[in-house]
Amino acid sequence: MLQILAQLIVSGISVGMIYAVIAFGYQLTFATSKTLNFGQGEALMLGSLVGWTVVAYTGYWLMLPVVLAFGLVQGAVVERLGVRQAIKTKSESGWIMATIALGIIFRNLAENIWGRDALKFPSPLPETPIALGGVRVLPMEIAIVVGAIAMMAAVELFNRRSIYGKAVVATANDRDAAGLMGINTGRVITFSYALSSLAAAFAGVLIAPVTSTGAAMGGALGLKAFAVAIIGGLSSGVGVVVGGVILGITENLTGYYISTGYKDVPGLVLLLLVLSFRPAGLFGRATIKKV
C-alpha cells in the first residue's frame, strides 16, 4: 500500500521535473519581455522529433548538442516572427495569438514530416528498473531529474556569472533603463526565447525515451507547464521545481486512486486554488506598481 504510494510519488517527481523545465522556459522570456511562448509545447515536440531523427546516426549523447542548437534557433525564430512586432506595438493579444499560430504551424509541419503516430525513442540507459528500497525506478527517470536540475542550474549560473547573463538580468529588472545603459534589449529578448526553447527541446529528448515521441506530444505538456508556472509563480526558479513536482505527484495520485480519465483535472484545480489564496504563486512575490 505504502509502496504503491511511494512508487507513484517517485514517478510523479520525474514527470514533474519535465513540467518544471518547460515552466522555467516560460519564466525566462517572461522576465525579459513580459511575454511567453504559447507554443512552448511545440518547441519541446520539435526538439524531441529532431532528436529522434538525429539519434539514429549519432547515438543519444552526441545527439544532445544538435538538439540544443536546434532549440536555440527555433526559439529565436519564434521571437522574430511572433513576438518582436507585438512588443513594439505593445499589443498583448498580438504575441499571444502569434505564438499560438506558430505552434499550430509547427505541429502541422511535424505531422507532415514525421507522421501522426507515436514513435519509440531509443533509451540511452538500461530499461530495466532499479529497486530502491522497494520502489522501482527507471534509470531514465533518475536521468530526467538530474538533467533537469543541471539544465536550470546551468542557466542560472550563466545569468549570475557571465556578462551576457547580467545583461539578461538587467533587462528583466528594467528594460528601459537597460536599454539606456547600452544593452541591446531586443537581442536579449531574442536570446531569452532561444534559451527558453533550448530548455524545452532538452526536456523533449529527456522525456521521450520514457514516453515515446510524436507530433501530438507537445500540447498537453506545454499546458501543464502553464499551471506549474502559475502555481510556482512566474518569477521564482524554486517555485517551478516545487510546482512541477506537486503537479506531477498529484496527477499520478489522481490517476491511480480516482481514474486515469481525470488525471489532468487536478492541475486546473490546483491552479485555481493557488490563484485564490496566493495570486502571485506559491513562491512569487507580489510587485508594487509605481505611478
Place this chain on the structure above:
Amino acid sequence: MRLKLPLAVLGIVALLLFPFVITSPYYVHLVATIAIFAIVALGLDIVFGYTGEVSLGHSALFGIGAYTSGVLAFQLGIGFLPSIPFAIVVAAAFGAVLALLALRVTGPYLAMVTLAFGTIIQILINEMTFLTNGPLGISVRAPVYYDWREWGGVFDMSLAKMRNVQNYYVDAVALLITLVVVTRIVASRWGRAFEALRDSPIASDCMGVSVYKHKVLAFVVSAGLAGLAGSLFAYSEQYIAPNNFSFDLSITFLLAVTMGGRKSRTGPIVGAAIVVFLPNLLADIVLFRELAGVIAAVAVVAGGIKMVRDPESRARTAIPVALCVAFFVFALTLEKITDFKLTVFGAMILFVVYYLPDGIFGFLRQGVASVRPGWVRMHAMIEVKGDEASAWAATPPRVESGRPLLEVRRLLMQFGGLKALDNVDIAVMPGTIHGLIGPNGSGKSTTMNVLTGIYAPTGGEVLFEGTPISGLAPAAIAAKGVARTFQNVQLFAELTLIENVMVGLHHTYAGSMAEVVLATPRSVREEARARVRAASLLRFVGLEALANEEARNLPYGKQRLLEIARALALDPKLLLLDEPAAGLTAPDIVELNLIIRKIRDHGVTMILIEHHMDVVMGLCDTVTVLDFGQKIAEGNPAQVQADPRVVAAYLGGSHETVAA
C-alpha cells in the same frame, strides 16, 4: 455614419427574408451557424476588443452552454427555448469563477487560465458519462413550435426542413437581440469603463472604476453570450459531442474577432462569416486557389494605391503584398490541401496579427477615411451644452467643526529597507488648500499614492471624515470622495474628452446593466444628465469646444486641465493635485491658479503638490514640508519660507550650519 441606420435596416430585412429566397437547407443552416458564431464573437469582442484581455476558453464556455441545453433535454426532458436561460446562467457562472480568480494578477494570466480551463472542460465532458453521455454525445431535437404547413400550402416544406427554418429564425432573432444588448452596453458607462481601464488602469481605479471588478463583469457578460450561442448551436446541429469544443474553436473565435475588426458590431459578424466558411474553403482546392487569387489581386491593387500615395512606406507596404502573391503561388502548387490545412490556418492568424490588426472592417474604415474623412467616426459625437451651474454636485464633508477632513497619523511606508515615509503626521482642514512640498524624493508622491490606496502603508493610519481608509482599494477610496490628478498625466488616451470626464461620472449612475440593456427611462435620463454635467465640467476648465476630440491629441497643458475636470467629476470632497503646474507655460499657470481658486470657492478641499513656489505660496493656507520621508516643517506659507530647516533642505547644508 449617416448610412448606418438604413444599412442596419437592410441587413435585418435580408436576414429575415433569407430562408424565403434561398430555400436550400444547407445554406439556411450555414447562415444560422454564422449567426451563432457571430453571437460568440460579439461577446468575445467585449473582453478582447474593449478590455484587451485574451480568452482562450470561449470554446469551453460555448460547450458549457451547449451541454447545459443538451443535458437538460437528455436527463430532464427540458426543451429548447426554456433551456436557453439556464445555458446563459451556467456559462456566466463558470466565467465568473474563472475571471474572479485569473484577473487578480495582471499579466497574461487570463489567457493561461482559460486555456487550461478549456482543455479540462473538454476532458470533463468526455469523462462524466453519467451526466453528459460521454464521447457518444447527445442528440437533441427542437420541438416544432408552430406548424406553418397549416397555412394552406403557402410553405411547401417537410418537417425537417421546417425545423431547420425555425431554428434559423431563433438564431437570427438571438443575433439581433445580442446586437442590441452589446451595442447598448458598450455605448453606456460600462463600455466607457471597459475602454478606460485598458488605456490607464491606475487612473481608472482612482476614478472609482475598479479595473478588477469591471474586467470580471466584461468576462461574465461575454461568457453568458457564449453560453447562449452554445445552446443555439446544440439545437442547430441537433447533436453535440465533446470534440465539437476543442481548443482550435477558441482560436477560431479569436480569429473571427481580430480578422473582422475589433470594437465594432460589423467586424465580428464579418469575421464569423469568414471562419464559418473556412473549413469549406480549406477542403476545396479549386475554391481555395480562386480565393487566394482574389486576395492577391486586392493586395496588389490596395498596395499599389498606398505606394503611390505614400512613397516613403513603399518597402513596408511591399512585404504584405509580396506575401499575398506568394500565398497565391503556394495555393497553385499545392496538390492536397487537407494535409496543410492547419498551416494555412496558422499563417492566416499570423497575417492578420501582423497586417490587419484592426481587421477587415478597420482596414476598410481606414480606406474610406483616407478618401472621405467625414464619413468615418471613431467615437460617438456627444453634442450638449454645458452650463456653470450643472458642474457642481459635491456634498459638504461630514466633519465636526474644528476637526480635520483628512488626518494622517504616524504614516510609515517602507520599500525594502528604504523608508519612503517615516512617521508622517498631516492634518488637512476642510475648505483649505494644503500644500505639500519638499525636494525630489522627499516622499510627496508616495504620500499621494498611499492616500489614494495605490500603496498600502506599512504602518500608521489615514482617517478621512473620521473613518480609516488606509488599506482600502483605490476604487473604494475614490468612492468616498477622494479624487486625484497624476504627476505623469494618466488620461484615457483613446477616449474623447467628454468620455474621459464621463468615466469620472461613473458613480452618478444608479441604473444596473440590465436597465441599460432595456434602455429604461431612468438609465436614459441618467445618461443625458451625465452628458450635461460632463460638458459643464469641460466648460469649467475651458475645454468645451474640444469635447469630441481624442484625449491623446491634446497639448500637454490642456491634458492637465482635462485631468482636473475628470477628477472633479468624482464630486470629490478632497482633491489631490500632483504637480498640476509641471510643464505648463506661464499663461497656462495663471489660468490654473484661477481654476484652483474657483474649485476652492465651491468648497472642495485640496492637497497641492507643486514645485512652483509662487503657485504654492500664493494658493495654500497651510504648507507641509517633507524631506527624506520626514516632516520637517509645517505652517502658513510665510512661516515655512522662513524656516531654516526648509531652506537647508532645498539649498543644501546641514542643520547645524544653518542654526549657527
